[in-house]
Structure formats: structure tokens, C-alpha cells
Amino acid sequence: MSTPIAKIGGIGETEFVRGTGKSAEYLLIQAARQACADACVEPSSVDGVVIPSGKITAEAYVHGLGLTDLRFSAGNAMGGASAVAGVMIAAAAVRAGLASRVVVAAGGTQYSGRRLSRADGAAAGFTWPGQQLRTHLEQPYGLAVPMQWYSLQANRWLYETGADPAGLRAVALAARAHASRNPKAYFAGRPLTAQEYDAAPFIVRPFRLYDICLETDGAAAVLVTAASAASGSGHREVLIIGGGEAHADVPDDLVSRPDLVEIGLRKVAPRVLGSLGLSPGDFDFAQVYDCFTFVVLRQLEELGFCGRGEGSDYVLGPGIGPGSKVPVNTHGGLLAQAHIAGMNHVTEAVRQLRGSAGPAQVQGASLGLVTGYGDMSDGSLLVLAS
């Protein structure tokens, strides 16, 4: 194994709910404090923070954690790819000696705050990459939210590759099968049948209701420390051995991207896996950002589980559900556990590698990958080992 970059010393999660009176700042700080407690370190000893997607300020962490010497702070803006990319920023800061204990928390009030799915135009209040293109060339035609952008990709992908649209359903069913075993999942104990999937309405073609992720209030956090740091937590050590981010060509305008189906992961996955000498089949599990079923299929393709246009064949054949060779989203993901901006994918990966994932535990898990996906197909990747 290559030299670890850093390790994840602690993880924290608030409760995941639909409906809260708490602020995003409150939830993020609570998750961060729990990550410190999990790592058995004093919150006040944190000396670095990474802030994905600008949901909180560094100053709020100074107050919320009682910091006296914040030495490193950074933010990024890659939508749903921000959390995983943020963990790599923290790892790089620790590796470079800029800080020794870096908190990365993500999530917020996606249900009780400005809710993207509302019909009242709330989506127009969000700021997206290439905002002028959104305002001038898309919103006048009723294109306002990510599920609509990615449906443009999905319809082109179906046309170019002849892929089986049943792959979308297979991803939805697998997510619910995983979540049904997870007491913390929104869909705990509620698996989905193919009949229920097919009976649900189209929201934006080809996506039906269960192709689309949840909206959730809640936060999750990790504490990133040096690979060599002593640990008093007693948890099995979880190392960050690789990762990175990438942006598709024309990253702020999907419509004019020469290869409209391209995603950022196309660039970063071969780079990271190649440098580690790993193949997709080497992983014990994969937590793949799943805002929509379609983006799971495309990411499996670009991770190398199968070729472009073969994502449906992969999920319909080898499969990604419980008991498959490489289970995907063992917690249920954004589709069926909760939308915690992808940080719940990271905390679940850490639990799997510690052997503490409960009924969802993949036996003997020691190598896992996590992806992030956001904005106009930005991609991020994290490789973890224990």
C-alpha cells in the first residue's frame, strides 16, 4: 500500500430529519463536536476547518468549538462534490503540516430551509456556476434545478449508447434494499418493489419519483489528522490513501459541453486508481454520490466498473445491492438514507472500515471508495483503507 496521506480520526452525525428548527450552523457544529468526541480529542484543539459549499463561516467554528488558534481554513464550491473534495483539502493541509486536526462538516437544512424542490421559484434564489447562463439561457425555458440538467445528460446517454433505462430502476431498488437494513435511514424497513417504482410518476423524463434523492435536515463531519498521529479512540484506524477532484470540459455549461455526457470523474478516477495500482473490483464497497440514479450509473462507468453505456448492464447483472461483489451505498445513500451533501457517504465508509456498520456491515471490509458529484458534473474521489 502506498504511503497514507492522512487519516480520519473521528466521525460525527446529527440526527437526520425532515423538519427542524435548528440552523445549518448549529447542525454543522454539532456534527463537528461529535467527530471530535468520536476521536477522543478536545474540540478546542482543532486547528483547521474546511467548509464545503459555504454553509458556515470559519468564525462560527471558532465560537462553536472554542478554538483559540485556528491555523488553517479553506472553502470550496463544487456542489455535491464539495464534501469529498473538502476531505482531500483537509488531508493535504495535514500532510503539509499546515494544521494537525482539521474538521470537515457538510449538510444543513435542505428540507426546512430553502428547499430546492419547491414550485414557488425557490430554485431561482440559488447561485449556480455560470449564473448568467442559467438566468439568460435556461430559466426562461423552465430549466431551474439539477434534476433537469442531468435529465438532459440522461436522455443523450440513452440515445448515444442504447443503454437500458431499466438500470435507473435497479439503482433505486438497490438503494432501498440497503436502506431497509439501516435504522437511521429515512426508508428504514421500507424496501421498494419494481411495481412501486414503475407506478410512481415521471418528474422529469426519464426520472421517476424514486430516481430522485431525498431532501433532509442534518449534518455529518469528519476529523482529519496526520497519518502518524497517536489515537486514543480505540477505533480501527481509517487511512486516506488517495483522492482528488476533477471538472468536466466546459464545467459551467452542460448544454455546450462538446461531449454532453462527460463527467469530471472521467479524469480523476483513472488518475487516482492508476497511481494506487487499484482496480474497481479490488474495493470491498463503494459509496457513490447518488443525487439521482442516473449519476450512479455514469460514475460506475467512469470508475471503471464497466464501459461507457454499460452502467445498466452492470447494475442489472453483477448488481450493487446487499451481498453483491462491490455493494454501493451500504447506508442507502442520498436516495434512501438522507441527503447530507455526501458527507454521510464518508461517515458510512469509515464505519464499514472500522467494522462498526451494524446490519449493513460488509464482512472484512478493508478498502473502500467514496465519490462526490455536483454542480455541472464536478467529480471528487476518496480512497480509504483500514
Added chain:
Amino acid sequence: MVTINMTQGAAGQGGLAGSPERPFPAPVGAEFADFFAGLARRQLTVRQCTNCGTVQWPPRPLCGRCHEDAFRPFTIGDRGVVHTFTVCYRAFDPWFASRVPYAVAVADLGTGIRLTGSYLGDDLDALRCGLPVRARYVTDGGHTTLGWVPADAAPRGDAVSEREAL
């Protein structure tokens, strides 16, 4: 007996107090001014670098080839082929909420330029990648927006589509 469907009337006219208006940039950004002025003249107007002649769309501050910053309007043909599309059964904007299902087509106009517009064909099921289309310009409430109809669709005025107002 006269009945007035206030919901439809309000949505169609966009003029009653409190009724939603179609999303439209206000004010139109400087880099988009020629494009919107072109739509009002029923033309597709993109940009051309005055230094090297590269045609640019969407607008960027600098030419992607020579990195100069001066452009002139450049009119392109308004027939193309559907590169991709979507059909929306739920709206995320009040004006569109009364118009579902509505469809959007992204037409490839050649030379790498693609433009998004409302799909105004009669049959949403006929919308597919590869469909030849031509522009149909819709002026409503002082704004002109871009629509796409099948290239062989009847000219406007012959058979007015019920989707025309989109």
C-alpha cells in the same frame, strides 16, 4: 353564460396583479444583449471575435482562441438537430407550474453551437435526439423567447399549436 377561467387567463396574459411572470433576465446582461435583440428580430445572433473571427457561444469575456475581448454580432441559421431534450412534469417556477408537462430541446446548430429553447411541437412523444428542428420565436409580454418545432411542422398561422404560448 360566460365563465372565465381566471387561472388560465392570468397565466396566459401574465398581466393580472399577483400572477406569476415568465422568468426573464432583468436587465439583460451586456454580453447577451445582441442575442436577445436578435430574438426580437426573429434571428439567432451569437458573437464573433473581431480579431480572429472565431464564433463564440455562450458568451465569455475573452475569445477562447486568441483571448482578445472585442466581439461583433454574428447571425447564424435557425435550423438544427435536437442534441438532447427533457420533458418536465413538475415545475420549479410558478409560471411553468400551470404549463406542465412542458418540454425543452437543445438544438445543435452546427459549428459547435447549441441553443436551448421550448419545444413547441404538438406531440411531446415525437421529441427525440436527432430530430431536425427549426426555430419558432414567441413574443409575449414584451419578451421574445426561442422555441423549437419539427423542421416539417406547419408554418405559424396554419395550425396554431396549443403549446404555442409556451
